[in-house]
Amino acid sequence: MKVIIVGGVAGGASCAARLRRLDEKAEIIMVERGPYVSYANCGLPYHVGAIIEKEASLLVADANTFRSQFAVDARTGCEAIEISPDKKTVQLRNVATGEVTTESYDKLVLSPGAPSIRPPLPGIDLPGIFEVRTVPDTRAIRDWIERGSLFLSGMHKYSGFQTVRPKTRAVVIGGGFIGLETAENLVHRGFDVTLVEMGDQVLAPLDQEMARIVEEYVQKHGIRLALNDGVAGFKEAGNRKVDVLTKSGKTHPADIVILALGVRPDTTLAKMAGLKIGERGGIRVDEHMRTSNADIFAVGDAVEVKDFVTGEWSLIALAGPANRQGRIAADVIAGRDSRFRGSQGTSIIGLFGAAAAWTGASEKTLKRLGDSDYEKIYLYPNSHAGYYPGARPIAMKVIFRKSDGRLLGAQALGEDNVDKRISALAMALQMGATVYDLEEAELCYAPQFGSAKDPVNFAGMVAADVLRGDMPISHWDSAGKGFLLDVREPVELAVENAPDAVNIPLGQLRARLGELPRDREILVICRSGQRAYSATRILLQKGFKARNLAGGMLSRTHASTFWES
Numbered sequence: 001m002k003v004i005i006v007g008g009v010a011g012g013a014s015c016a017a018r019l020r021r022l023d024e025k026a027e028i029i030m031v032e033r034g035p036y037v038s039y040a041n042c043g044l045p046y047h048v049g050a051i052i053e054k055e056a057s058l059l060v061a062d063a064n065t066f067r068s069q070f071a072v073d074a075r076t077g078c079e080a081i082e083i084s085p086d087k088k089t090v091q092l093r094n095v096a097t098g099e100v101t102t103e104s105y106d107k108l109v110l111s112p113g114a115p116s117i118r119p120p121l122p123g124i125d126l127p128g129i130f131e132v133r134t135v136p137d138t139r140a141i142r143d144w145i146e147r148g149s150l151f152l153s154g155m156h157k158y159s160g161f162q163t164v165r166p167k168t169r170a171v172v173i174g175g176g177f178i179g180l181e182t183a184e185n186l187v188h189r190g191f192d193v194t195l196v197e198m199g200d201q202v203l204a205p206l207d208q209e210m211a212r213i214v215e216e217y218v219q220k221h222g223i224r225l226a227l228n229d230g231v232a233g234f235k236e237a238g239n240r241k242v243d244v245l246t247k248s249g250k251t252h253p254a255d256i257v258i259l260a261l262g263v264r265p266d267t268t269l270a271k272m273a274g275l276k277i278g279e280r281g282g283i284r285v286d287e288h289m290r291t292s293n294a295d296i297f298a299v300g301d302a303v304e305v306k307d308f309v310t311g312e313w314s315l316i317a318l319a320g321p322a323n324r325q326g327r328i329a330a331d332v333i334a335g336r337d338s339r340f341r342g343s344q345g346t347s348i349i350g351l352f353g354a355a356a357a358w359t360g361a362s363e364k365t366l367k368r369l370g371d372s373d374y375e376k377i378y379l380y381p382n383s384h385a386g387y388y389p390g391a392r393p394i395a396m397k398v399i400f401r402k403s404d405g406r407l408l409g410a411q412a413l414g415e416d417n418v419d420k421r422i423s424a425l426a427m428a429l430q431m432g433a434t435v436y437d438l439e440e441a442e443l444c445y446a447p448q449f450g451s452a453k454d455p456v457n458f459a460g461m462v463a464a465d466v467l468r469g470d471m472p473i474s475h476w477d478s479a480g481k482g483f484l485l486d487v488r489e490p491v492e493l494a495v496e497n498a499p500d501a502v503n504i505p506l507g508q509l510r511a512r513l514g515e516l517p518r519d520r521e522i523l524v525i526c527r528s529g530q531r532a533y534s535a536t537r538i539l540l541q542k543g544f545k546a547r548n549l550a551g552g553m554l555s556r557t558h559a560s561t562f563w564e565s
C-alpha cells in the first residue's frame with residue numbers, strides 16, 4: 001500500500017509515525033512545503049520572547065529522523081500542487097527547483113493546516129509587519145528586533161556611550177491566543193505593546209465576564225488593549241516604523257507589527273480535488289477522518305469537526321485534536337475501526353504567570369443556539385489548601401444542564417493550577433459526567449496540591465445543591481427584582497458596597513430575621529457566595545423565599561476585585 005501525506009507537522013507527522021508502527025510494509029511519503037517537518041509551532045511565541053532561546057529546540061524531529069526511524073520518505077521543500085482523484089495521483093513540486101513530478105497513491109492524507117488570515121489591507125506588506133506561524137516567521141521577527149535594537153540605540157551610526165534607549169513599540173493585531181502570547185513575549189523583550197482587537201473582548205471562546213478578568217490582568221502587566229477597533233491599514237512612518245491605522249481613526253505607531261487575526265482552513269487542494277467542503281469552510285470528514293472521497297483522508301486545522309457538546313460543525317485549530325486525528329486516519333488506513341469523538345475545544349493560555357483555560361460550551365454559544373436548558377455557577381476556590389503557602393484563588397464558571405445535571409462547559413482563570421482543574425473537567429465532560437459525578441470525583445489531595453474538597457468537587461457540590469433545590473440561585477442581571485441582603489461584615493462594605501442592599505452579617509442573621517420581608521424574594525450576597533449559601537439555608541428553613549446571588553460580589557464586577565484576592 002502506498003500512502004501520501006500532505007503536510008508534515010502536527011497531523012501529518014502523527015499520521016506518518018503511527019502508520020509505520022502499524023504497518024511495516026506500507027510505502028509512506030510525507031511531503032512538506034516548508035523547510036521543517038514536525039516542528040513545535042506552539043512554542044513559536046516563546047522563541048520570539050527568547051524564553052525558548054534556541055531555534056533548534058523547536059524542531060521536534062527532522063526529515064532524517066522520519067527517514068531513519070520510521071522509513072518514511074519525508075520530503076521538505078516539496079509542495080503538493082494538484083490531486084487527480086480519478087487517477088489517484090498527486091503532482092509534487094520541488095519548491096527550490098520548480099520541478100514537478102507525479103506520484104500515485106492508494107490512500108492520501110491531507111493535513112495542510114490553516115494559514116493565518118491576511119486581509120488585503122493597504123500597506124499590509126510593509127517591512128516590519130509579521131505573522132507568527134512558522135519557524136522562518138519567528139526568525140524574521142527576531143532578526144527585525146535585534147537589528148532594530150541596534151538601530152534604535154543609534155549604535156549603527158557612532159561609537160560611544162548611549163545612555164537612553166528609546167522605548168520600542170509593538171502593535172499586535174488580534175486578541176486570540178497567538179496574539180496574546182506574542183504580546184506577552186514582546187513585553188518580555190522590552191516593548192511597549194498595544195493589542196488591537198476588533199471584537200469587544202479578548203479570547204473569543206471565553207464568556208465576556210471571564211475575558212474581562214484576563215483583560216484586566218494583561219493590562220496590569222503592561223499590555224495596552226484597544227478593543228472594539230478594527231485595523232484599517234498601515235502606513236510607512238520612516239526609520240523602520242509603521243503606523244497602524246484603525247477604523248475608528250486612531251493611529252498606533254509601531255516599531256514592529258504582529259498580525260494574529262486568526263486562521264482559515266487550507267482547502268485549496270481539497271477543492272481542486274472536488275472534495276466536500278462544509279458550511280464552516282473546512283474539509284468535511286466523517287468520524288474516521290475520511291473525506292467525501294473514500295481514499296482521501298483529512299485531519300487537523302483544515303477539517304471541520306463536530307462540537308462534542310452542541311453537535312454543531314465547527315473549526316477547532318488545536319494541536320491535540322490534530323495529533324489525535326492523524327493517529328485515527330493512520331489506524332483506519334491500517335484497517336482499524338478508530339473514530340474521532342468530536343472536539344470540545346479544550347484550551348489553555350498562559351499569560352504573565354497566570355492561566356486561562358476552558359472546555360466545552362460557553363454560555364454565549366448556548367444562547368446563540370437558543371438553548372435555555374442550562375444553569376451556570378461562579379466560584380472562587382483556592383488553588384490548594386489556604387493554610388499552605390502560595391494558595392491563589394481560581395475564578396471558575398461551570399455550565400451544566402438544568403434538566404439532568406450534565407456538564408456542558410467550564411472556564412477557569414488564576415495564577416496556580418488552573419490547568420489541572422480544566423483538564424479534570426474536560427475529561428469528565430468527554431465521559432458525559434454530571435455535576436453529581438463531580439461531587440464524588442476522587443482527586444489527589446495534600447495541602448500543597450489541592451483541598452480535601454478540590455475545586456472540581458466544590459463545583460459539583462455547588463451545582464448539585466442548585467439542582468437539588470438546596471440552594472436556589474440568581475444572577476446579578478436579575479438582582480434588581482429582589483430584596484438584596486448582604487451578609488458580609490461591615491468592614492468589607494467599605495471596600496465594595498452593593499447599593500440598595502441591607503447588611504446583616506451572617507453571625508447576626510438568626511437573631512435579626514424580623515427585619516426581613518416574607519412577601520419578597522430575598523437575594524443573598526456575600527463576597528464569593530459561600531456565606532450567602534449558609535444564609536440562604538437559614539432563610540429557606542425559616543420559611544423565607546431566598547436565593548444565593550451566584551458568585552457574590554466577585555461575580556458582580558468579575559475583574560476588578562478578583563486579582564486583588
Ligand SMILES: Cc1cc2nc3c(=O)[nH]c(=O)nc-3n(C[C@H](O)[C@H](O)[C@H](O)COP(=O)(O)OP(=O)(O)OC[C@H]3O[C@@H](n4cnc5c(N)ncnc54)[C@H](O)[C@@H]3O)c2cc1C
Binds near residue numbers: 031043078112113
Ligand atoms: C504560534 C502558534 C501557537 C500555537 N499554540 C498552540 C497551543 O498552545 N496549543 C494548541 O493546542 N495549539 C496551538 N497551536 C495550533 C496548532 O499548532 C495547530 O492546531 C496544529 O499545528 C495543526 O496541525 P495541522 O497538521 O493541521 O497543521 P500544521 O501543523 O499547521 O501543518 C500543516 C503543514 O502543511 C504544510 N502544507 C500545506 N499545504 C501543503 C501542500 N500543498 N504541500 C505540502 N505541504 C503543505 C504547511 O506548510 C504546514 O507546515 C498554535 C499554532 C501557532 C501557529
